[in-house]
Structures are given as C-alpha cells and as structure tokens.
Amino acid sequence: MARDVLDSVLRDRNGRECGRVDSIIVKIRDGEPAVATEIECGIFVLLRRVNRRMAEWLEAAATRVLPIPLGSVKLSLDTFSHEGHFIELPVDCEADPRLMRAEKWLRTHVIERIPGGTAAKVK
Amino acid sequence: MKNVTKVLLGVLTSVGGYLEVGSLGTALQAGSSYRYELLWPIALGTVCIACCVEMSGRLAAVSKETVYSAAREHFGFTFQFWPVAAQILVDLFVLAAEIGGASLALELMTGISMQLWAVPVTFLIWVVLWRGTFGIIENSVAVLGLVTLSFIVAATRLHPDWSEVARGLIPHRSSDDPTKYAYFAVSILGATISPYMISFYSSGVIEEKWKTSDLAANRISAGLGMTFGSMIGMSVVVVAALTLAPRGIAAHTYQQAAVALSQPLGRWGFWLFCASMFVGCVGAAFELALDASYVVAQTFGWKWGEDQTPDAEARFAMIYTGGLLLAPLPTLAGVDPLRFTMVSMSLTVLALPLVVGPLLVLMNDRRILKTHVNGWFSNLAVGAVILIAVALALVAIPLQVLGD
Numbered sequence: 088m089a090r091d092v093l094d095s096v097l098r099d100r101n102g103r104e105c106g107r108v109d110s111i112i113v114k115i116r117d118g119e120p121a122v123a124t125e126i127e128c129g130i131f132v133l134l135r136r137v138n139r140r141m142a143e144w145l146e147a148a149a150t151r152v153l154p155i156p157l158g159s160v161k162l163s164l165d166t167f168s169h170e171g172h173f174i175e176l177p178v179d180c181e182a183d184p185r186l187m188r189a190e191k192w193l194r195t196h197v198i199e200r201i202p203g204g205t206a207a208k209v210k
Numbered sequence: 211m212k213n214v215t216k217v218l219l220g221v222l223t224s225v226g227g228y229l230e231v232g233s234l235g236t237a238l239q240a241g242s243s244y245r246y247e248l249l250w251p252i253a254l255g256t257v258c259i260a261c262c263v264e265m266s267g268r269l270a271a272v273s274k275e276t277v278y279s280a281a282r283e284h285f286g287f288t289f290q291f292w293p294v295a296a297q298i299l300v301d302l303f304v305l306a307a308e309i310g311g312a313s314l315a316l317e318l319m320t321g322i323s324m325q326l327w328a329v330p331v332t333f334l335i336w337v338v339l340w341r342g343t344f345g346i347i348e349n350s351v352a353v354l355g356l357v358t359l360s361f362i363v364a365a366t367r368l369h370p371d372w373s374e375v376a377r378g379l380i381p382h383r384s385s386d387d388p389t390k391y392a393y394f395a396v397s398i399l400g401a402t403i404s405p406y407m408i409s410f411y412s413s414g415v416i417e418e419k420w421k422t423s424d425l426a427a428n429r430i431s432a433g434l435g436m437t438f439g440s441m442i443g444m445s446v447v448v449v450a451a452l453t454l455a456p457r458g459i460a461a462h463t464y465q466q467a468a469v470a471l472s473q474p475l476g477r478w479g480f481w482l483f484c485a486s487m488f489v490g491c492v493g494a495a496f497e498l499a500l501d502a503s504y505v506v507a508q509t510f511g512w513k514w515g516e517d518q519t520p521d522a523e524a525r526f527a528m529i530y531t532g533g534l535l536l537a538p539l540p541t542l543a544g545v546d547p548l549r550f551t552m553v554s555m556s557l558t559v560l561a562l563p564l565v566v567g568p569l570l571v572l573m574n575d576r577r578i579l580k581t582h583v584n585g586w587f588s589n590l591a592v593g594a595v596i597l598i599a600v601a602l603a604l605v606a607i608p609l610q611v612l613g614d
C-alpha cells in the first residue's frame with residue numbers, strides 16, 4: 088500500500104495537479120499489522136526523508152525568515168481514490184484552504200503584482 | 211505532413227540551439243590549441259546525447275511522464291533528491307555562464323562593458339519566459355539560431371584538409387601537453403552531453419503533446435538534429451584551427467577568439483561571430499531557466515507548462531524568476547565568462563552519471579513503457595554513456611585543477 092501511494096501525484100476533482108504524497112503516517116497496533124492512516128504533504132516532510140536534522144534546521148530557519156506558509160498538511164487515507172499514478176482527491180484544491188498554501192500566497196503576494204502575471208500569453 | 215513539420219521543427223531547434231557558450235568556448239579552445247585533434251569528443255558526445263534525448267522523448271511520448279516525474283515515482287525522493295539537486299545546480303551555473311556569454315557578445319559589438327549588459331540581457335530572457343509560450347521560445351531558438359550556420363560556411367570557405375579532419379574524428383591521445391588535452395576533451399564532452407537537454411527534451415515532448423504515433427518523428431529529430439548541430443560544433447573547431455592556431459591565438463578569452471570568422475567571412479565575420487554567440491547563449495538561457503522550473507515542478511508534482519499564465523502555477527514561474535535573479539551575479543561581479551564556462555562544464559560532467567543512470571532503469575520498465583522499452587542496442591548505448599559519464603566525473607575535478 089505505502090509503496091503504491093508514496094510519491095504519487097495528487098490530483099483534485101478538477102484534474103489539477105497539486106503536489107505529491109510526501110510521507111505516510113502509519114499506526115502501530117499491538118499484535119496486529121501496522122496500518123497506514125494518513126498521507127502527508129509538505130517540503131520539510133519530504134526533506135526529512137533525506138536527512139532529518141537538515142530538514143528540522145531548514146524548517147526552523149524558514150519559519151523564522153520566510154513569510155510563505157510552508158507547513159505540512161495531513162489528509163485522511165479514506166478520502167481519496169487511486170487512479171493510475173495519480174491519487175484523486177475529492178476536493179477543489181484552489182478552494183480548500185489546507186492545500187497549496189505556498190502557491191496561493193505567492194500568487195497573491197508576488198505574481199499578481201507583476202505586470203502580465205495574470206494575462207494570457209503571447210502566442 | 212504534420213509529422214514532417216514536427217521533424218523539421220525538431221531538427222531546426224536542435225541545430226539552432228546547439229551552439230551555446232559551453233560548446234562555443236570549448237570548441238574554440240580545442241581548435242586553437244590542438245587543431246583537429248579534439249573533433250572526436252564532439253562526435254562521441256553527440257552519439258551519447260542523441261541516444262539519451264531519443265530515450266527521454268520516447269519515455270514522455272509513451273507514458274506521458276517526463277524523466278524526473280517517472281524517476282521520483284520509481285526511485286522515491288530519498289534517491290531522487292541527489293539528481294534533482296545536481297541538475298538544478300548545473301542549470302544555475304550554466305545559466306550564469308550563458309548570461310555572461312550573451313553580455314560579452316554585446317560588449318564586443320558595442321564596446322559597453324558586459325557588466326552593464328548583464329541586467330538587460332537577464333530581463334530580456336525573463337520577459338520572454340514570462341509572456342511567451344513554449345512555441346514562441348522553440349520557434350525563436352530555431353529561426354534565430356540559424357545564424358550559427360555561419361561557422362559551417364566559414365569552415366567550408368577555409369578549405370580544410372578533409373583527410374586530416376577525418377583523422378581528428380578517431381579517438382587518440384596527444385603528445386602535446388596530455389593533461390590539458392584530456393581537460394579539453396572532458397570539457398567538450400561536458401558541453402555536448404548536457405543533462406539539461408535530456409530533461410528539457412522530455413518536457414518539450416509533453417508540452418508539444420507528442421504521442422506514441424510520433425515515436426518515428428522523435429527518433430529522426432533527435433538523431434538528425436543532434437548530428438546537424440554537432441556539425442556546427444565541429445565547424446567551430448575547424449575555423450579555430452585554421453584562423454586562430456596559425457596566428458598563435460590560444461583563445462584564452464572570447465575577445466581573442468572573436469576574430470575567428472573575420473578571415474573567411476571578411477568584415478561580416480566579426481558581427482556574425484558576436485551574433486552567433488549572443489543568439490546561442492540567449493537561446494540556451496531560455497532552455498536552462500525553463501528546465502530548472504520543469505525539474506522542480508515535476509519532482510514536486512505541481513501543474514507545469516510554459517503555455518499557462520504565470521498565476522496558473524505561481525511556483526513554476528517563481529523558480530525561473532529566482533534562477534534569473536541569481537544567474538547574472540557572476541557577470542556583475544566581473545568573473546571572466548570563459549573561465550566560468552569551463553568550471554560549469556566540469557560541474558556538468560559531475561552531474562551526468564546521476565541524471566543518466568536512472569534513465570537506463572526507467573527505459574527498461576515495462577509498466578512505464580509497455581512494448582517500447584529499450585532494445586539491446588539502446589541499452590548498450592546508454593550503458594556506454596553511463597560508463598563514460600562515471601569516468602568523466604572521476605577525472606573532471608583533477609583535470610580542472612591540473613589543466614587550468
């Protein structure tokens with residue numbers, strides 16, 4: 088299960104790609120096999136897989152310095168379906184305040200303030 | 211007819227985009243120092259990159275996934291972190307070298323210091339990426355890049371001894387300063403087998419919506435495009451060998467090398483040299499800045515594509531914007547573009563095994579490629595590329611120190 092889901096692309100109900108499964112939270116039960124309960128998405132959760140100490144240091148530094156919300160988000164495993172190499176979420180990630188917080192912050196605070204940031208491209 | 215157009219555009223883009231600061235700088239130094247003796251690394255590098263590019267295009271056309279996207283799912287992030295980090299670092303270094311090259315071309319044309327040109331050049335690149343579509347970028351690289359054909363015209367007009375040129379295509383050792391010779395050979399291979407071409411090409415196949423039915427077009431445009439492109443690189447070596455070497459000009463700087471086309475093409479030669487350098491560098495800078503965005507977005511599973519408006523995926527636009535904020539810094543600091551180019555090429559060589567290695571595994575995965583997995587010849591080719599890449603990575607830094 089974990090191998091199938093981990094690192095898969097998350098797609099919302101409109102087909103918008105909104106990240107990947109960066110980590111899986113597993114519940115340990117006495118005398119029974121461990122069971123995956125939630126998926127977790129976020130840059131520092133991801134970096135923890137490479138080096139825990141580096142991830143914690145970077146998270147502490149980024150939280151202090153950057154105004155961009157970079158914290159992780161946990162989603163229940165019951166809410167999604169697995170389609171090919173996509174994980175389909177039954178939500179609209181643009182409307183859901185838990186998802187794509189850094190994307191929305193950058194869009195509002197940076198991109199929309201630069202001329203041409205919202206205009207159709209020249210073909 | 212549609213496929214012919216696709217192939218033609220693919221070939222033109224490869225030809226127009228072949229010559230950039232790395233391939234120009236290394237070829238000029240090689241030709242002026244060793245005449246035709248270093249033509250073989252261009253030929254060898256071209257075969258290697260053509261094979262890799264064809265595979266990355268096939269992977270994207272069949273699976274609708276790019277190399278970096280498929281690699282994250284296949285290997286997991288713990289492994290994929292290193293190729294991604296190496297690729298982004300190399301993209302940034304080479305991008306900085308390209309901005310230095312384009313700024314220097316303008317300095318040669320106008321006499322105004324390249325440090326003053328660094329910001330306008332970077333802004334021009336950013337505006338095109340910010341406002342233009344993938345098609346605009348691809349077509350402008352293809353059309354404007356044709357000015358680099360002036361090196362082929364110049365080489366032909368110089369009437370080289372073709373048998374001597376052919377001998378240069380056979381790998382051999384040089385008795386004249388072998389360390390420097392090996393250093394140039396490694397730098398040429400680094401400039402020719404650029405890892406960004408592999409990821410950029412597979413992203414381009416998705417942007418252009420190529421399908422399994424386009425596999426023949428993919429094979430032809432990768433093979434022919436790279437072959438024709440390498441002919442421009444070889445022409446630079448020939449031109450440098452026949453114009454700079456006899457006058458004892460070792461092309462230690464681009465300023466010294468700028469007279470290379472003046473002898474065969476007269477007063478237009480200087481301007482064509484500068485125009486080729488400017489167009490080649492700017493074209494490569496578009497691709498490198500975009501490549502950094504592609505690699506990051508595909509690794510993290512963001513919505514990506516150059517045709518979307520910047521606000522459709524702010525993080526994608528912010529990656530190339532951030533890269534372009536950092537890239538002009540070496541030029542602004544007055545770092546010599548040729549020296550920076552040679553360091554960038556050594557770094558490229560170091561990153562190569564990390565990028566090419568996973569490709570071999572992906573290209574043999576039937577879950578991704580179904581019946582289009584690699585045959586024995588393709589596996590042999592990419593295996594050889596990996597061996598070359600590992601060997602180059604091991605010698606790159608010692609040679610960078612000893613050969614400089």
